[in-house]
Amino acid sequence: MEVALVHGRGGEGWTMPLPGGAVAYHPDLAAAVTAIEADARQSSNPSGGAREVGERAGTASGADGAGAGVAEKERVEDRHADPDPGGPGRPDFGHGHPDSPRWVLADAAHDYPPLLQAGARLDRCRDLRLAERILSRVEGREPPAVTAESDPDAGTLFEREPEPVDGPAILVRLQATWLDQRRRTAAADLPGLGTLLAAESAGALVAAEMSRTGVPFDRGVHDRLLRDLLGPRPTKGMRPRKLQALADKVIDAFGHQLNPDSTKQVLAAFHAAGLDVKNTHSWELASVDHPAVEALKVYREHARVWSAFGWNWADAWVSETGAPGAGADPAPADRGRFRPVYMVGGADTGRWGTDGGGALQLPHAVREAIRAEPGWKLVAADAAQLEPRLLAAISGDRAMIAATAADDLYTELAPRLGGERSKAKIALISAMYGGTAGDAAQLVQLMKDRFPAAFHRVESAARTGEKGGLVRTWLGRTVPAPGERWWQTLNSEDGIRAATGRGRFTRNFIVQGTAAEWALVLLALLRRELHERGLGELVFFLHDEVVVHCPATHADTVGAVIEQAAEAATRTLFGDMPVRIPLRPKVVDSYSEAK
DNA sequence: AACGTCAGCGCC
DNA sequence: AAAGGGCGCTGACGTT
Numbered sequence: 001m002e003v004a005l006v007h008g009r010g011g012e013g014w015t016m017p018l019p020g021g022a023v024a025y026h027p028d029l030a031a032a033v034t035a036i037e038a039d040a041r042q043s044s045n046p047s048g049g050a051r052e053v054g055e056r057a058g059t060a061s062g063a064d065g066a067g068a069g070v071a072e073k074e075r076v077e078d079r080h081a082d083p084d085p086g087g088p089g090r091p092d093f094g095h096g097h098p099d100s101p102r103w104v105l106a107d108a109a110h111d112y113p114p115l116l117q118a119g120a121r122l123d124r125c126r127d128l129r130l131a132e133r134i135l136s137r138v139e140g141r142e143p144p145a146v147t148a149e150s151d152p153d154a155g156t157l158f159e160r161e162p163e164p165v166d167g168p169a170i171l172v173r174l175q176a177t178w179l180d181q182r183r184r185t186a187a188a189d190l191p192g193l194g195t196l197l198a199a200e201s202a203g204a205l206v207a208a209e210m211s212r213t214g215v216p217f218d219r220g221v222h223d224r225l226l227r228d229l230l231g232p233r234p235t236k237g238m239r240p241r242k243l244q245a246l247a248d249k250v251i252d253a254f255g256h257q258l259n260p261d262s263t264k265q266v267l268a269a270f271h272a273a274g275l276d277v278k279n280t281h282s283w284e285l286a287s288v289d290h291p292a293v294e295a296l297k298v299y300r301e302h303a304r305v306w307s308a309f310g311w312n313w314a315d316a317w318v319s320e321t322g323a324p325g326a327g328a329d330p331a332p333a334d335r336g337r338f339r340p341v342y343m344v345g346g347a348d349t350g351r352w353g354t355d356g357g358g359a360l361q362l363p364h365a366v367r368e369a370i371r372a373e374p375g376w377k378l379v380a381a382d383a384a385q386l387e388p389r390l391l392a393a394i395s396g397d398r399a400m401i402a403a404t405a406a407d408d409l410y411t412e413l414a415p416r417l418g419g420e421r422s423k424a425k426i427a428l429i430s431a432m433y434g435g436t437a438g439d440a441a442q443l444v445q446l447m448k449d450r451f452p453a454a455f456h457r458v459e460s461a462a463r464t465g466e467k468g469g470l471v472r473t474w475l476g477r478t479v480p481a482p483g484e485r486w487w488q489t490l491n492s493e494d495g496i497r498a499a500t501g502r503g504r505f506t507r508n509f510i511v512q513g514t515a516a517e518w519a520l521v522l523l524a525l526l527r528r529e530l531h532e533r534g535l536g537e538l539v540f541f542l543h544d545e546v547v548v549h550c551p552a553t554h555a556d557t558v559g560a561v562i563e564q565a566a567e568a569a570t571r572t573l574f575g576d577m578p579v580r581i582p583l584r585p586k587v588v589d590s591y592s593e594a595k
Numbered sequence: 596a597a598c599g600t601c602a603g604c605g606c607c
Numbered sequence: 608a609a610a611g612g613g614c615g616c617t618g619a620c621g622t623t
Contacts, residue, residue: 261618263602281603283609304605307617347613351607354615361606361615386607426610435610508612512607516613543607543613 094124192475202524214337380594382545395457465506
């Protein structure tokens with residue numbers, strides 16, 4: 001087995017060719033990174049002309065089936081032989097040039113940022129850590145816990161091994177893991193699994209790139225929003241003036257001192273006022289007639305913005321512009337970029353999470369501060385009613401698939417689901433989430449009558465989950481198997497509750513998880529297209545919406561590209577099935593104008 | 596002082 | 608507006 005260490009321009013760290021044009025990569029030691037940084041400084045184009053690492057290292061690999069001039073037909077055939085394909089005709093969603101390898105990384109979240117820092121861009125990759133989790137769960141197991149012991153740098157890739165491995169030896173481990181995963185992917189015999197692994201890995205690249213790019217953010221606007229809501233920024237340890245006034249209103253309403261942040265004190269205060277409330281949730285208090293209720297509600301809303309998305313938050317998460325694209329104009333002083341850390345596959349369903357920054361919970365109250373830079377626009381696009389559309393697709397319910405032709409699915413279905421749009425919405429959401437309260441039970445019954453295939457799909461997922469079984473998304477992402485404790489307590493009261501809860505989870509999993517993978521494929525295709533055509537930068541992703549930052553002159557083109565990517569994502573998952581999943585792009589200056 | 600859990604609520 | 612799956616983040620509170 002040939003092992004190559006590629007120095008300088010084009011390749012960094014340890015690499016080793018693998019079958020099928022893939023290249024194992026490991027960022028060996030700080031020394032290699034230092035060398036890259038020195039090189040990047042010399043080449044003096046850290047942003048606009050990011051180098052394609054793949055373009056050079058591919059020649060170093062000399063791997064089979066990857067020579068220049070390979071006919072398109074052969075490439076397609078090769079894809080069919082490959083258990084790890086990507087998008088249509090383009091393995092792993094990269095641009096698919098013959099000399100562009102698939103980089104096999106132990107953990108892109110760890111290994112890719114230094115490469116980005118050095119000015120490199122990976123076209124496509126396989127993330128072994130993310131793939132391992134997906135494959136383990138397909139097999140009904142839990143992936144090994146991520147601990148210091150299983151740190152790839154210590155040479156123990158998904159297995160505990162006492163002796164450290166370093167230098168080229170790590171590549172042997174990477175290769176073994178990759179081959180093992182290929183074998184398991186093929187053995188799983190799930191037609192979408194290769195696409196899922198490719199999309200997850202592409203997502204890892206997108207996440208690292210987006211964290212680096214950041215969301216354009218206007219500190220001045222943010223400060224103005226906060227001042228309007230809270231008053232001027234207070235000195236440390238003090239509440240903002242307007243927030244303190246709200247706290248005083250709560251105190252006045254109760255007629256005695258208390259801390260409105262303390263649920264214990266608030267609950268006691270309601271009890272002292274002769275009101276028998278179980279807790280202080282907003283919905284529990286909604287039916288309570290007491291002057292403190294409204295004051296408390298407003299206090300909590302504002303306190304939330306202050307503590308979670310206020311000045312301290314901006315200090316911690318908004319950094320200098322460093323705009324990769326918006327080069328020419330010097331950015332105004334209060335411009336910055338919000339740079340959250342994304343966790344690909346952070347939720348079991350495959351949705352992303354964040355590790356700090358709260359990017360996935362940005363309140364609408366501060367979204368006005370997310371603003372395009374001068375001469376640029378934000379193109380924000382969200383998929384309307386993504387989950388019910390995917391329920392139609394995965395269940396094969398013909399009547400519901402036909403209804404996805406409409407822009408507003410709920411209005412389209414209303415005549416058959418209770419008459420009003422709002423009732424159709426409850427019927428669908430309750431079917432997908434397992435709701436039973438209020439009108440829900442009756443409306444779900446309507447679902448059963450009018451759309452039996454769709455109804456059966458979520459019901460059987462719930463039944464499987466209650467019994468401890470496994471359910472999978474369209475592409476094959478699989479729920480975690482129940483733990484030992486789940487089985488042991490099965491017949492107790494707690495066990496029954498846990499089983500019902502798991503049923504609700506698996507019911508929702510097939511829909512939410514398929515939505516997550518559709519969005520992942522969309523992101524992967526969009527990333528490739530934006531880069532190939534040099535149109536703009538992906539800056540934000542939130543479950544079913546994307547935001548691209550681009551020069552104003554490109555905005556309409558970007559909108560069209562986003563719509564095309566959505567259509568391509570739908571075809572990647574569902575082929576000729578006549579399901580429609582529209583994505584509505586909107587060109588705006590501020591994120592608050594979207595939606 | 597540091598850490599974990601809970602209640603509550605932000606987003607999809 | 609409700610119903611209800613998935614998250615992250617906060618301050619309070621209880622424990623070490």
